[in-house]
Amino acid sequence: MPDSIAKPAAPFSYTYSANLPELLLRLKCSLVISTYxxxxxxxxxxxxxxxxVQLPRTFDKPMxxxxxxxxLAIANRQEVIVTANASGLAPHYPDKPHTYDALYIPRATYYTGEVDIHDLKWVGDKLLAVNTAFSCLSVIDEDYSFRPVWKPPFISALKPEDRCHLNGLALANGKPAYVTALGSGDSPQSWRTDMLKGGILMxxxxxxxxxxxxxxxxxxxxxxxxxxxxxSATGELVEVDKAKGSYEVITRFRGFVRGMEQFGDYLFIGLSRLRPGSTLFTEAPIAKSANHCGIAIVHLPTGKQVAELVYTATVEELYDVGVLPGQLRPNILNTNKNYHTLAVVTPQEVFWRQPETPANPS
Structure with a gap:
């Protein structure tokens, strides 16, 4: 009798540590990830x-x-979409009433063009983006595709040439404080020549x-x-000693690490599998063990990983990880369907409008 053939895993299948649901309930939060x-x-x-329970929504290359x-703002391929939580509408969501306690609805779209936004932060009421294509930090608003506000001193001109692959931004006291890049060159995509060991923190x-x-x-x-x-190339979480110009490894992971959010005593860290055929896949120290895509949860006081979520199908790479505090079952709408156009929110009230029935042709 021939051996049975294993069925492929269902799309978006995942496994998780037994303690993860209880942890999210105890923290009174949900997690949100982006996978471009x-x-x-x-x-x-x-x-x-x-x-x-997972709730996936389609966006165009979310980062x-x-x-x-x-x-909640989301950087996409050619635009930044700002959503806002209309919690009063959530319990009456037409497809699943009495299910959700938050509902993020698109409120504004900024058409940036393809500037390859990586990290994105709110600084007061301004959206500050890591503009990777133009090697700078940019404010996103309604006046221009972007408004450059800072660039590394070694970048001589703002051109769409991805000269240093500026990618990460940290805030301190609500202001931009530190950035990461994969190189420090000033020519188009010069960071690729020494990608595995040319990264910088500024x-x-x-x-x-x-x-x-x-x-x-x-x-x-x-x-x-x-x-x-x-x-990412070594799969490590590290703490930087600025005075000494050094770092200390806190813990290591079985994946290409990217995307991190702190909540309470925990860090939620994104893991990705490496793409076959990439330089990282063949040469990075993490290459042989980067076989996990999902979320690792680290107890920050001890530095130990205490839980994880691992995808077994469909999702291979994550970019960002976030925490939605105080929300046990949030929902989010995109602009691909008409649901967001039926939601009407004022400072005083909320309404779900009924879709109009097309008139019969005369």
Whole structure:
């Protein structure tokens, strides 16, 4: 009798640690990730103390995400979409009433063109983007495709040439403080010549180099006064000592690390599998063990990984990871269908309008 053939995993299948649903319930939050490879923004919530539920929404190459109060901004291929939580509408969502406690609805779209936005942050009421194509930090608003506000001192001109692959931004006290890039060259895509060990960490105010020779740095973050950083090519979470110009490894992972958010005593860190055929896949120190895509949860006081979520199908690469505090079952709408046009929100009231029935031809 021939051996049975294993069926492929269902799309977006995943596994997770038994303690993860309970952890999200205890923290009273949900997780949101962006995967440009799969073209989705995905929310994970605890259905109960033993199970999770995921809600994927289609966006065009979603990358960095920025949360401030009730607003969630998402950088896409050619635009930045700002959504806002209309919590009063959530319980009456037509497809699943009495299910959701938050509902992010598109409110504004900024047409940036293809500037390859990576990290995205709210700085007060302004959206600050890491503009990778033009090697600068940019404000996103309604006047221009972008408004450049800072560039590394070694960049001589703002051209769409991805000269240093500027990619990460950390805020401190609500202001831009640190950036990461994969190189420090001033010619088109010069960072590719030494990608695995040419990365840098810089201060924004000082424009001074803090660390160099880094193995593909991403996602700098200031957490409780500590400057943390992900080194993607080695799969490491590290803490930077600015005075010494050095770093210490906190923990290592089985994936290409990128995307990090802190909530309470925990860090939520994105893991990606490496693409076959890429330089990283064949030469990076993490190449042989980068077989996980999902989210790793680290207990920050001890530096130990305490839980994880791992995709087994469809999703291979993540860019960003965020936390939606106080929301146990949030929902988000895109602009691909007409649901967001039926939602009407005023400062006083909320309404779900009924779709109009097309008139019969005469």
């Amino acid at each position: 490879q799969s073209g989705k923004v995905i929310i994970f919530s605890a259905k109960d103390a033993n199970s999770l 960095g995400m920025a949360l401030s109060g009730h607003r 201060g924004v105010d000082s424009s001074e180099l803090i660390l160099d020779r880094l193995p593909v740095p991403h996602s700098p973050r200031v957490v409780n006064g500590r400057l943390l950083l992900l080194l």
